[in-house]
Amino acid sequence: MxxxxxxxxxxxxxxxLISAKDENTITSLLTDLxxxxxxxxxxxxxxxxxxxxxxxxxxxxxxxxxxxLEEDDRKRFLESLPSEIIAKxxxxxxDSDDAADIIGEMDDERQQEILSHIDDVNTAGDxxxxxxxDENSAGGLMAKELIKVKENWNIPTCLRSMRRQAEEVxxxxxxxxxxxxxxxxxxxxxxxxLLSPVDSIVKDIYNADVxxxxxxxxxxxxxxxxxxxxxxALPVIDSVGRLVGRITIDDVVDVIREEAEKDYxxxxxxxxxxxxxxxxxxxxxxxxxxxxxxxxxxxxxSRVIGGFxxxxxxxxxxxxxxxxxxxxxxxxxxxxxxxxxxxxxxxxLGLDSTVGKLLKEVLIALLNATILSILxxxxxxxxxxxxxxxxxxxxxxxxVVVFASLFGTFVPLLLNRLKIDPAVATGPFVTTLNDIIGxxxxxxxxxxxxxxxx
Amino acid sequence: MxxxxxxxxxxxxxxxLISAKDENTITSLLTDLxxxxxxxxxxxxxxxxxxxxxxxxxxxxxxxxxxxLEEDDRKRFLESLPSEIIAKxxxxxxDSDDAADIIGEMDDERQQEILSHIDDVNTAGDxxxxxxxDENSAGGLMAKELIKVKENWNIPTCLRSMRRQAEEVxxxxxxxxxxxxxxxxxxxxxxxxLLSPVDSIVKDIYNADVxxxxxxxxxxxxxxxxxxxxxxALPVIDSVGRLVGRITIDDVVDVIREEAEKDYxxxxxxxxxxxxxxxxxxxxxxxxxxxxxxxxxxxxxSRVIGGFxxxxxxxxxxxxxxxxxxxxxxxxxxxxxxxxxxxxxxxxLGLDSTVGKLLKEVLIALLNATILSILxxxxxxxxxxxxxxxxxxxxxxxxVVVFASLFGTFVPLLLNRLKIDPAVATGPFVTTLNDIIGxxxxxxxxxxxxxxxx
Numbered sequence: 001m002x003x004x005x006x007x008x009x010x011x012x013x014x015x016x017l018i019s020a021k022d023e024n025t026i027t028s029l030l031t032d033l034x035x036x037x038x039x040x041x042x043x044x045x046x047x048x049x050x051x052x053x054x055x056x057x058x059x060x061x062x063x064x065x066x067x068x069l070e071e072d073d074r075k076r077f078l079e080s081l082p083s084e085i086i087a088k089x090x091x092x093x094x095d096s097d098d099a100a101d102i103i104g105e106m107d108d109e110r111q112q113e114i115l116s117h118i119d120d121v122n123t124a125g126d127x128x129x130x131x132x133x134d135e136n137s138a139g140g141l142m143a144k145e146l147i148k149v150k151e152n153w154n155i156p157t158c159l160r161s162m163r164r165q166a167e168e169v170x171x172x173x174x175x176x177x178x179x180x181x182x183x184x185x186x187x188x189x190x191x192x193x194l195l196s197p198v199d200s201i202v203k204d205i206y207n208a209d210v211x212x213x214x215x216x217x218x219x220x221x222x223x224x225x226x227x228x229x230x231x232x233a234l235p236v237i238d239s240v241g242r243l244v245g246r247i248t249i250d251d252v253v254d255v256i257r258e259e260a261e262k263d264y265x266x267x268x269x270x271x272x273x274x275x276x277x278x279x280x281x282x283x284x285x286x287x288x289x290x291x292x293x294x295x296x297x298x299x300x301x302s303r304v305i306g307g308f309x310x311x312x313x314x315x316x317x318x319x320x321x322x323x324x325x326x327x328x329x330x331x332x333x334x335x336x337x338x339x340x341x342x343x344x345x346x347x348x349l350g351l352d353s354t355v356g357k358l359l360k361e362v363l364i365a366l367l368n369a370t371i372l373s374i375l376x377x378x379x380x381x382x383x384x385x386x387x388x389x390x391x392x393x394x395x396x397x398x399x400v401v402v403f404a405s406l407f408g409t410f411v412p413l414l415l416n417r418l419k420i421d422p423a424v425a426t427g428p429f430v431t432t433l434n435d436i437i438g439x440x441x442x443x444x445x446x447x448x449x450x451x452x453x454x
Numbered sequence: 455m456x457x458x459x460x461x462x463x464x465x466x467x468x469x470x471l472i473s474a475k476d477e478n479t480i481t482s483l484l485t486d487l488x489x490x491x492x493x494x495x496x497x498x499x500x501x502x503x504x505x506x507x508x509x510x511x512x513x514x515x516x517x518x519x520x521x522x523l524e525e526d527d528r529k530r531f532l533e534s535l536p537s538e539i540i541a542k543x544x545x546x547x548x549d550s551d552d553a554a555d556i557i558g559e560m561d562d563e564r565q566q567e568i569l570s571h572i573d574d575v576n577t578a579g580d581x582x583x584x585x586x587x588d589e590n591s592a593g594g595l596m597a598k599e600l601i602k603v604k605e606n607w608n609i610p611t612c613l614r615s616m617r618r619q620a621e622e623v624x625x626x627x628x629x630x631x632x633x634x635x636x637x638x639x640x641x642x643x644x645x646x647x648l649l650s651p652v653d654s655i656v657k658d659i660y661n662a663d664v665x666x667x668x669x670x671x672x673x674x675x676x677x678x679x680x681x682x683x684x685x686x687a688l689p690v691i692d693s694v695g696r697l698v699g700r701i702t703i704d705d706v707v708d709v710i711r712e713e714a715e716k717d718y719x720x721x722x723x724x725x726x727x728x729x730x731x732x733x734x735x736x737x738x739x740x741x742x743x744x745x746x747x748x749x750x751x752x753x754x755x756s757r758v759i760g761g762f763x764x765x766x767x768x769x770x771x772x773x774x775x776x777x778x779x780x781x782x783x784x785x786x787x788x789x790x791x792x793x794x795x796x797x798x799x800x801x802x803l804g805l806d807s808t809v810g811k812l813l814k815e816v817l818i819a820l821l822n823a824t825i826l827s828i829l830x831x832x833x834x835x836x837x838x839x840x841x842x843x844x845x846x847x848x849x850x851x852x853x854v855v856v857f858a859s860l861f862g863t864f865v866p867l868l869l870n871r872l873k874i875d876p877a878v879a880t881g882p883f884v885t886t887l888n889d890i891i892g893x894x895x896x897x898x899x900x901x902x903x904x905x906x907x908x
Binding site: 034036159162163166167169172173189190191194195211227228229230232249250253256257260261263264265267268269270274275277280283284287288290291292294297298301302305306309312313316317319320321322323324325327330331332334335338339340363364367368371372375376379401426432435439 | 717724730742766770789
């Protein structure tokens with residue numbers, strides 16, 4: 001059933017069945033459901049109810065569900081279980097990469113305890129290896145399970161060996177070809193195997209032009225490569241070129257989406273991954289930091305304005321357009337930053353140098369600034385504002401738009417060079433900064449024109 | 455070579471080789487490169503230079519490069535070629551989905567012309583079929599090429615038939631199982647084939663629990679399903695359940711990234727897909743619309759302030775905090791909207807009703823509002839502001855934060871129900887609206903306290 005729709009009714013019914021301990025009905029319900037759906041259901045249940053469900057599922061499914069859970073739900077659930085159960089019921093039935101991710105969420109002591117309960121030494125060893133990698137590196141994304149053949153084998157030998165290996169692997173996307181030292185040589189597509197005569201040797205039919213990454217390559221780079229070259233799986237090699245694992249696209253899809261979402265969250269002033277279903281405290285924790293920045297910024301802004309108290313006392317009409325100019329600075333700056341951030345993320349920055357980019361941005365800024373200044377000038381004329389105010393607003397609009405676009409282009413490029421996530425530049429921080437500077441420019445120009453023309 | 459890095463030097467060298475018509479060197483250069491890399495290079499070349507490269511590539515590679523090009527570069531390039539070349543050199547060597555996408559970019563007349571030049575009637579027919587689908591539907595994403603076996607076949611029969619079919623297909627992810635009427639029954643994993651005895655019948659070993667979508671399902675829904683269930687390929691069925699095509703993950707990765715990027719662009723005030731490498735005019739076109747909205751909003755804001763001219767004349771210090779309060783309204787509203795937008799996108803809205811969400815948002819808002827009001831109150835006390843101003847700023851901060859979060863939560867939910875992209879709510883439009891309303895609340899409260907306390 002593709003379109004499983006989680007409803008309040010469904011949960012209520014399930015909870016009744018659970019409290020009635022109606023194991024048969026529940027078991028048949030669960031067998032129809034995909035682990036991802038069960039994970040959604042789980043998030044609506046109490047620990048006790050969830051446990052009851054878990055022990056009605058076979059080990060493979062229970063393990064899959066655990067992998068699909070949100071991190072904090074999973075933590076809560078696992079804390080309530082003894083290490084041995086976790087090891088034997090869940091970890092033993094997972095791909096090494098999922099197992100490592102989940103164990104990696106626990107403290108070292110618990111990690112050791114669980115690993116010690118895993119019967120198969122190789123599995124435990126694989127997981128231990130993976131735990132050593134940074135989770136945002138190729139090594140952290142890869143799974144140890146893969147299918148490889150030696151370059152000097154013929155197809156029947158390959159098939160025999162693949163049968164053995166296949167028991168370990170969920171899905172076969174590529175068959176990897178290695179030499180006797182385990183050095184990655186290339187891939188053997190199943191298509192090629194189907195189309196080649198049975199007696200052909202791997203050496204003569206494999207595809208040597210294979211993309212691969214070293215263990216320590218960053219997750220973002222991995223996703224960029226798999227996305228650009230439309231790869232479903234990407235082999236990972238060690239420093240001497242030996243095949244150590246493979247990264248599958250489903251793990252990378254998460255990286256790609258999370259990257260894009262992270263930028264969006266920073267742009268909209270949210271600190272960490274937050275969902276509508278999270279509780280009030282988490283929501284506040286995710287929002288208040290940026291609001292505090294905004295508050296401090298606003299207070300600084302008020303000081304700036306305070307510094308011009310005299311001129312505002314004399315010409316209160318100056319206050320009318322403060323908000324407009326400040327907001328414009330914020331909007332323009334955010335646009336410029338967003339474009340840089342996105343180009344950096346997609347690796348699509350073109351070949352222009354930083355100076356080249358700034359020069360181009362100057363042109364765009366001048367164009368926008370001209371259009372906007374003309375419009376605001378026209379408005380002031382029509383509204384019959386006095387010459388001083390009109391000149392101030394027009395000149396301020398022009399300078400603020402130009403300044404903000406350059407500032408907005410430069411900051412993310414700078415952050416990027418400083419190895420800070422450039423997306424921060426599209427967040428309230430720089431926007432607030434632009435507000436303040438815009439305000440300052442406006443009032444400075446204002447005091448000039450009003451002292452000149454009044 | 456994974457890390458092909460496009461450099462200015464590389465392009466210069468290539469352009470020299472092209473003007474020197476050094477075909478051999480260029481050909482050997484090109485054979486080392488992945489089509490996606492060649493596409494990047496192409497974007498730096500003139501049409502003439504690009505054409506020269508194209509005719510040095512074999513048909514398959516040329517077709518792949520064309521698929522990898524940015525849409526507008528591809529258009530420019532194809533316009534300079536006769537329909538027959540396009541049909542025979544490119545379209546004939548593409549998967550039906552890529553072919554349909556590319557032909558779909560042209561006007562009907564050109565489409566017919568090209569289709570008429572395709573030798574294989576089936577291919578032409580497949581493409582014509584695909585052209586009928588909305589490009590944002592499952593039908594628009596799918597390719598006709600797939601490998602299917604009948605449920606009553608045995609493994610040797612499957613292998614024989616798969617050999618024939620494999621010539622059409624680039625990569626084999628799943629083998630689909632259909633009955634004699636072509637109705638999709640399930641999938642047969644290659645793993646299963648490897649592990650089962652040769653004489654077993656498909657019926658007894660295939661996996662009947664297969665996800666599929668109807669032709670008219672929206673692309674967003676497709677990507678949600680493939681992402682949630684970690685699918686590499688998703689079969690597409692017609693209204694009676696017959697297998698008509700398959701969607702592969704690489705096409706969906708693009709949908710996922712574009713969706714996320716679209717939200718980010720809307721949030722940062724960019725209208726259409728824009729990249730740093732685009733020209734000045736395109737940049738201005740992408741930015742000016744939101745800036746105009748901001749301008750109009752700012753002007754309205756100035757009218758609002760103008761409406762309170764009297765009170766500002768008397769108490770210019772009111773002007774100090776206008777910016778702060780307005781900005782706070784904008785920030786808070788954007789945060790609330792962003793959370794709703796993201797939950798809607800990830801289909802992760804939880805089970806709370808709209809009312810439930812608003813109630814929860816009230817709690818969060820009250821919490822944030824209290825914190826921020828206390829802080830701004832403390833600041834005013836320390837800064838020694840008079841009682842009227844202190845009360846105004848504190849009360850305004852509280853009301854604006856509460857109002858903006860509710861407004862920011864409600865608007866995207868409303869837009870979503872009206873089938874308008876809710877991400878619009880995080881853009882400058884609602885932010886500007888929040889600015890203005892914030893300003894109004896502030897000055898209303900101000901006139902109250904100042905008339906009361908002064």
